[in-house]
Amino acid sequence: MNEIIKCTDLSYSYNDGTLETPVLNSLNLQVDKAQTIAIVGQSGCGKSTLLNLLGGISRPCGGKVMLNGIDLAQINEENITNLRAQHLGFIYQFHHLLKDFSAVDNVAMPLLISGVDTQTANEKAAQLLTDIGLQNRLNYRPTELSGGQRQRVAIARALIGNPNCLLADEPTGNLDAKNAEETLELMIALNQKQKSALIVVTHDMKIAAKMDSFLTLENGKLV
Ligand SMILES: Nc1ncnc2c1ncn2[C@@H]1O[C@H](COP(=O)(O)OP(=O)(O)OP(=O)(O)O)[C@@H](O)[C@H]1O
Ligand SMILES: [Mg+2]
Incomplete structure (x- = not known):
């Protein structure tokens, strides 16, 4: 298996009981290990919802x-939390x-949270913050x-x-x-060093151009 994330026929609507807001409609996406992807789209099209x-x-x-x-629908909340901690870094x-x-x-x-001792965790955190x-x-x-x-702190945390x-x-x-450029370099360095995948939602075409693929979220689907 070469994919880290795969979604099939993904649909999502917000529903407050009276008003339904459809956002994603039968969306498909596959992200392979070490792949970098940019997702672009108009404000409100559902990018944050997708992440x-x-x-x-x-x-x-x-x-x-x-x-x-692992199908996220088949495991409980606690296992999702563990799986997320093990595999994903979020920059909100x-x-x-x-x-x-x-x-x-x-x-x-x-x-x-994942059980590393305080001194080691703090040293590593200080080093990463120093690097940026x-x-x-x-x-x-x-x-x-x-x-x-x-x-930048949020990026280091991720x-x-x-x-x-x-x-x-x-x-x-x-x-x-300048900081945007450096931040991007930091994320790309991690991607290359660790073969970690990178999914970036952005309006910045310079960033989008540096990724392996470039997808647009439109009418609830990626094109
Ligand atoms: N809690 C909610 N209840 C109802 N509608 C919501 C809720 N959160 C988001 N929406 C609607 O869902 C749509 C998608 O929102 P989302 O935040 O995913 O957009 P986005 O593509 O990330 O936009 P932006 O580029 O502005 O961050 C928006 O039109 C928004 O109005
Ligand atoms: Mg958003």
Whole structure:
């Protein structure tokens, strides 16, 4: 098996009981190990919704998502959480950092959760933050960081567990051109060093052009 993610006939609608908002309609996607993919599409077309389904954060209304050969519909919430921790790194559109924790603590968190000792986790987190230029901000909290700095902390947090697949939702949206370029290089370096796949949602055509493939989400499908 060469695919890390495969989804078949994936459908999704938001439904608040009175209003149904169809978003994805029989969408198919296969992502092979070490493949890099850009997903583009108009605001509101369903890109973030798709990433949440790929990571098992929300459940499909139809069709299925396979992560490393395992059908997410066939396993319970706890096993999905473990599978996600084992294989995926998430960089969210809105970074979701823990506001009461420092940059180092935020980045070290996934390692601590998976049982790594505090000193090792903190050292690795500090190294990764240093690699992306935040060596002088290790003990700052998210509210004490700029938008771009927060995004870099979020990227470090996604990378620290050496995931097989990185899911990134507009990872450079809050960064200036130089930081965006560096961030992209960091993600591509991981992809090459570790043969990890990379799925990037972006509006930036420069980023899209650097990926192996380029898909557009339109009318609930990838084309
Ligand atoms: N909780 C919700 N309830 C109802 N509709 C929702 C909900 N969340 C999102 N939507 C709708 O689903 C559609 C897809 O949203 P999504 O966030 O996936 O878009 P997106 O492609 O990521 O957009 P952007 O590029 O602006 O981030 C949008 O039209 C939005 O209005
Ligand atoms: Mg979005």
